[in-house]
Amino acid sequence: MGRRKLGFWRRLSVWLVVPTLWILTRRTWRGIENVPAGGGVIITPNHMSQFDPLPVAYYVYRAGRWPRFLAKASIWKIPVIGFLLTRTWQIPVVRGSVEAARSLDTLVDAIHQGAAVIIYPEGTTTRDPDLWPMTGKTGAARLALVTGAPVIPMATWGTQGIHDVRTNKVSLRPRRPISVAAGKPVDLSRWLGHAPSRTVLAQMTEAIQLAGRDLLADLRDEPAPAAFYSLPTRRADGASGTTSETEQPA
Template sequence: MSRRKIGFWYRLAAVICKPPLVVLVKRDWRGMENIPADGGFITAVNHNSLVDPFLYAHFQYNSGRVPRFMAKHSLFGKGFAGAFMRGTGQIPVYRESTDALSAFRAAIAAVDAGECVAFYPEGTLTRDPELWPMTAKSGAARVALQTKCPVIPVAQWGASEILPPYSKKLSLLPRKTHRVLAGPPVDLSRFHDKEMTPEILKEATEAIMASVTSLLEELRGEAAPPVAYDPRRERLAQRRVSESRKRRDTTRGPVGTGEAQ
């Protein structure tokens, strides 16, 4: 198989979702020529709003290569939503379980079958204060190195104006513009003949995210921070501050126990 056909469920989603998206959101889409016409590949996309998967899926659908997203397994339950997720071939991710690797096996199988698998390498909404991409998980790099498929970096911007991260308040008017810029494949050839060690996966992941960030700089017309926001580093720093405060409080003793009389 050279590419996945647009089946019933994706066409149904297009019928339901495209008309309001076209009416409510303006589009500035560039780089669609970099989306491969045939064969399996990965897209690596930044994530800064809960609505950007729908907006990005619109872009990808219009390219003629429908994406298979990595999505949390709870979305695959009963009802219409679960039927839609299964019908469109999305890939369930079982986080923090013994079956976590099944998602990567499914992604590898999809790429080998000539499909597009869309990754949000950060794994969640960015926590960077200015919404720049964070440090990423190694899943996209792992699948890319295993299959040696093209990795297309994609930057998107504007969805956070419609729905800010971790907000429930939509802002549709005045109409916002969703900007997308897809770049040429990330060159990972230097990793192909090397053992897939944690160090190699880290380097490949950083190469992918550097390409995504560079495209986002072009979209936003400004420079990203020199060091990507690392939520693990931030949590560690906060823990150290908290422990330091506890030590100071313990050293001082209870309030009002000073020796002066």
């Protein structure tokens, strides 16, 4: 995508994000060649800090693509932020509603138009005490099954030094080291052409999350845990339980 075709609002967002990253971070990129130069693609980063979208967006931009994030629709209600999100082609989703199906249609259209769509498979920042990825939701897998678009796993490490979800503390100390890595497309060939059953989507989601987890282990230079952390949930009787991969909503 030519930089001259960005238009005013997308250029403005670049002018806002890039200097912020130059001041606050010292960046290491790995695997940027794994982001396809063109065509629809699904990118699935881990999520451990509210600061994550900035280095991820810049990484994808440096790869020559315009990043289009799938994000909670409630963010669009924030003054100014919501306006900029719309003007920069980001995609809102309302979970657990008819609108969620419409969001999927929007994503499918975006992929068919050649967009680089970024989906956080966990749907929120991780609650794993050691900041490893959690059990994923099935939205990225469902989109891949419908469109056949490649899924590029991505891992980020270091953003917790700017915002740590465990303490909710924010530090604006300059030049914190941050690493972002993209892997080769996840091999989902065995499921393509299958109906989107809960089992198929759960298996695809696990494959996507395993690829991202392994990338993160390389960035952290330490072994990953054998199992994904799962958020506790409440059953109908009010008792606490554990959300399994196949029980989570898409």
